[in-house]
Amino acid sequence: MNSLVHQTLVVQLQAGDTERCPVFAHLGYDAADPFALTVVFSHDGHVLARWTLDREMVAEGLLRPVGIGDVRLRPVSQGTLDELRIEFLGDPRADGDRHHAVVFAWAPAVAAFLRETHAVVPPGREEFRVDDFLAEVIDAG
Template sequence: MNTFVHTSLVVQLRSGAADRFPVLAHLSYDADDPFAVTVAFSHDGRILARWQLDREMLGDGLVRSVGVGDVRFAPEPDGPWQEVRMEFHGDAHPEAGRHHAVVFAWAPAVAAFLRQTHRVVAPGTENAGVDDFLAELFTESRPHGG
């Protein structure tokens, strides 16, 4: 069974008050990290930013506003398309303020990607591997020998 899902979408980036311009969003999902979706934004073959997103939160953002802090998602009702608005707040920069970008993606394409991830690992069946991690941690911390 394939445990990896990937798709590339053309999305619209708006940084600051500027107009939107197209960039590629490469979404990937790996069953080894079942709660996360990684998205890399690129333009002219150069990676602009890479974010690790919460898969459930991304799905919720297709139907309602979610998120506080650095990452927020919401359906975008004002545009001509069914869009999801992805808002990212980055590190502070020396000129004052924080880096901020808004990305608009076609919601049906994001939903289709998430459905593919759900076929790999169904929602609610994710295994965080905490038990394995703790077992390995305790094994390594035991004194060796006698």
């Protein structure tokens, strides 16, 4: 069985007070890091941002608001459209505020991606290899 899952979605990016802009979200999952999802946002062939997200948090974000740190998720319904709202808070700006962006993804597409990851490593069956982690830390010095 393949231990990698990839999916590319078109999502809507809203930065600050701007209108929404379509960008690509390249979702990735690797069973070697079973708790994490990666997402790379791109537009016109340029990488805009890379984030690592907690897989369980994304699943919960489809159902209810979650997150209190740099990433916050919540379901949003607009008529018949169900979206996952993902808010990212970045580095501080010169004015003391923080960079801020919101991404709106079609919730059924995110749920389908999560189902594929669950087929590779079911929730609750993730393993954290402490010995391998400690060996990497020791080797890095």
